[in-house]
Amino acid sequence: MSSINYQTLSFEYRRCAEQDAVAAATDAARHPVIVVGAGPVGLATAIDLAQQGISVVLVDDDCSLATGSRAICFSKRSLDIFDRLGCGDRMVDKGISWNVGKVFLQDEMVYTFNLLPEAGHHRPAFINLQQYYVEGFLLERAQSLPNIDIRWKSKVVGLQQHGEPGSADAFVTLTVETPEGEYALRGRYVVAADGSRSPIRNMMGLDSKGRVFKDRFLIADVKMEAEFPSERWFWFDPPFHPNQSVLLHRQPDNVWRIDFQLGWDADPALEKTPERVLPRVRALLGPDVKFELEWVSVYTFSCLRMERFRHGNVLFVGDAAHLVSPFGARGANSGFQDAENVAWKLAMVLDGRAPDALLDTYASEREYAADENIRNSTRSTDFITPKSPVSRTFRDAVLKLARKHPFARQLANSGRLSVPAVLRDSALNSADNDGFEGKMVPGASCVDAPVLSNGAPAWLLAQVGNAFTGVIFCGNDGIDAATQRALKALQTGSIPFRVVVVASHGIRHAVHDLEDAIVLEDAEGLAWSRYDATPGTFYLIRPDQHVCARWRTFDATQVDAALKRALCVEGVA
Amino acid sequence: MALITQLNLTQPDDFYEALIDMHRDFDEAQSQAANAQLILLLANHIGDYATLMEAIRYAREGVDQPNPSAAQHAADAPRVAA
Numbered sequence: 001m002s003s004i005n006y007q008t009l010s011f012e013y014r015r016c017a018e019q020d021a022v023a024a025a026t027d028a029a030r031h032p033v034i035v036v037g038a039g040p041v042g043l044a045t046a047i048d049l050a051q052q053g054i055s056v057v058l059v060d061d062d063c064s065l066a067t068g069s070r071a072i073c074f075s076k077r078s079l080d081i082f083d084r085l086g087c088g089d090r091m092v093d094k095g096i097s098w099n100v101g102k103v104f105l106q107d108e109m110v111y112t113f114n115l116l117p118e119a120g121h122h123r124p125a126f127i128n129l130q131q132y133y134v135e136g137f138l139l140e141r142a143q144s145l146p147n148i149d150i151r152w153k154s155k156v157v158g159l160q161q162h163g164e165p166g167s168a169d170a171f172v173t174l175t176v177e178t179p180e181g182e183y184a185l186r187g188r189y190v191v192a193a194d195g196s197r198s199p200i201r202n203m204m205g206l207d208s209k210g211r212v213f214k215d216r217f218l219i220a221d222v223k224m225e226a227e228f229p230s231e232r233w234f235w236f237d238p239p240f241h242p243n244q245s246v247l248l249h250r251q252p253d254n255v256w257r258i259d260f261q262l263g264w265d266a267d268p269a270l271e272k273t274p275e276r277v278l279p280r281v282r283a284l285l286g287p288d289v290k291f292e293l294e295w296v297s298v299y300t301f302s303c304l305r306m307e308r309f310r311h312g313n314v315l316f317v318g319d320a321a322h323l324v325s326p327f328g329a330r331g332a333n334s335g336f337q338d339a340e341n342v343a344w345k346l347a348m349v350l351d352g353r354a355p356d357a358l359l360d361t362y363a364s365e366r367e368y369a370a371d372e373n374i375r376n377s378t379r380s381t382d383f384i385t386p387k388s389p390v391s392r393t394f395r396d397a398v399l400k401l402a403r404k405h406p407f408a409r410q411l412a413n414s415g416r417l418s419v420p421a422v423l424r425d426s427a428l429n430s431a432d433n434d435g436f437e438g439k440m441v442p443g444a445s446c447v448d449a450p451v452l453s454n455g456a457p458a459w460l461l462a463q464v465g466n467a468f469t470g471v472i473f474c475g476n477d478g479i480d481a482a483t484q485r486a487l488k489a490l491q492t493g494s495i496p497f498r499v500v501v502v503a504s505h506g507i508r509h510a511v512h513d514l515e516d517a518i519v520l521e522d523a524e525g526l527a528w529s530r531y532d533a534t535p536g537t538f539y540l541i542r543p544d545q546h547v548c549a550r551w552r553t554f555d556a557t558q559v560d561a562a563l564k565r566a567l568c569v570e571g572v573a
Numbered sequence: 574m575a576l577i578t579q580l581n582l583t584q585p586d587d588f589y590e591a592l593i594d595m596h597r598d599f600d601e602a603q604s605q606a607a608n609a610q611l612i613l614l615l616a617n618h619i620g621d622y623a624t625l626m627e628a629i630r631y632a633r634e635g636v637d638q639p640n641p642s643a644a645q646h647a648a649d650a651p652r653v654a655a
Contacts, residue, residue: 405614
């Protein structure tokens with residue numbers, strides 16, 4: 001499979017039903033969701049919706065995948081999402097897994113960090129994988145789902161919203177331009193995943209505001225046999241590229257990403273020429289290493305955000321909504337978190353299980369996350385590219401101190417790598433009153449743990465998500481009959497609901513009335529410790545694997561109220 | 574932990590002399606570099622974020638409000654820990 005050249009694949013334009021509906025201005029089909037943009041975030045959104053039973057039309061103005069490696073670092077959270085979307089193994093099998101980063105000052109290592117210092121996780125902290133593979137694997141997954149209609153060479157050139165925003169009859173008409181002319185495409189909701197220059201954003205007269213950084217960077221992807229380990233290496237002021245920074249990452253297929261800081265005065269056209277690039281690469285690798293240039297790009301960057309991610313029935317995701325500098329890998333990775341957030345909410349609203357107001361929380365939760373990503377990304381950028389003489393003085397002081405004094409090593413900021421936002425203040429959470437320790441607070445995305453399923457090794461996260469999930473921790477005393485009846489009522493209620501029993505080691509009680517529950521055994525005790533569980537502890541988890549409430553003992557009334565709150569259903573006390 | 578603004582130095586005059594002496598034979602850039610390193614070392618020693626924010630605020634006010642009586646007035650005003 002990996003012999004496919006995803007960069008040169010081309011997809012065919014096909015005529016669609018709307019184009020043959022003669023003068024069907026009002027009769028044409030109204031799709032539940034139209035996703036605009038078949039990049040990584042648009043594809044993930046479409047797959048997530050389709051898996052939750054929602055038919056999707058996915059339109060893209062082009063007919064190919066990404067050119068060049070582009071985004072290469074995919075975080076543990078993204079891998080957990082890919083697992084839920086049914087394509088995690090392909091990504092990880094092809095990708096280069098890594099956990100360790102090293103920071104060098106000149107020729108001396110001053111700081112090393114391990115992003116996943118503990119065992120017992122299915123996925124590593126990161127994989128490196130060229131964006132065209134990520135898009136290719138997502139696309140193949142999307143193509144395997146019958147309820148995704150992908151339309152290539154279909155460019156959105158017009159947008160009109162109809163009806164009272166928030167009402168059941170509100171919808172959007174897109175004017176789509178194809179090789180055979182324009183047609184009207186109607187959908188109840190539109191997800192705009194059309195990238196940093198978002199034509200939809202421009203069409204709606206909206207903008208994305210923030211800071212533009214005055215620095216230029218050169219990406220040189222080189223193909224070579226090399227002995228560097230699978231780690232992220234970052235140099236400040238290295239001897240082979242004085243006064244600037246350099247970042248090295250390993251990619252699959254013997255490709256290495258080298259990212260050179262050039263400064264604002266560099267000429268982007270000139271710096272892309274082999275005459276300029278080759279000597280820079282040789283300075284790093286030494287004169288004898290044989291390599292080929294695979295892809296070269298000179299870029300600048302900005303940290304930008306739309307003020308609001310929802311405008312009527314149009315929801316903005318990924319780079320269309322927010323943009324960060326590349327240091328920290330917070331661009332594509334935050335886009336996948338947008339996708340998982342918006343998908344289950346759209347599915348609930350379209351299935352009539354939640355009011356339209358639930359979609360407002362997509363905007364509020366992911367705007368909060370975008371601020372966190374922009375803050376981290378801006379701090380890294382200010383450290384790597386100081387904006388004033390005094391900022392430069394302090395940056396250099398940190399690096400000089402870091403050689404001798406441990407405290408300064410933590411201040412050396414070469415990028416704070418993407419971790420999922422904890423949606424601590426989300427209106428969908430229920431208050432945490434029962435006294436818990438650890439990281440699994442309401443609003444956090446669930447961490448993984450190794451478990452046994454029917455005695456065979458399995459992973460907790462694989463059993464959680466796609467629907468609301470109740471995880472109950474079961475000790476020696478088992479689960480009492482009343483709780484079992486209440487859990488069964490949840491499983492057969494109007495909201496799709498899954499029950500997962502995590503039994504402590506050696507306890508595999510028959511859970512009498514819960515024949516549809518998934519029973520896992522916590523052989524290593526890691527699920528219990530990571531969730532700070534005691535016998536009877538119950539977690540309510542959203543379809544996107546975020547904790548929304550937890551209790552020390554199961555209480556049907558409180559769980560029902562928390563479920564309603566997580567769906568924005570009126571009448572929550 | 575509130576920032577101590579009463580005298581806390583064990584050898585105030587010796588300290589001050591040593592501070593000036595740290596810059597001996599430095600040009601402007603070297604002095605700036607030494608000051609920055611000194612600030613970072615001391616900040617790490619203090620550690621507490623709220624205390625550092627208080628010090629940063631006083632330093633900022635001291636330059637923003639060059640009138641000494643106004644600065645003194647601001648320093649005396651009741652404060653809420655940030």
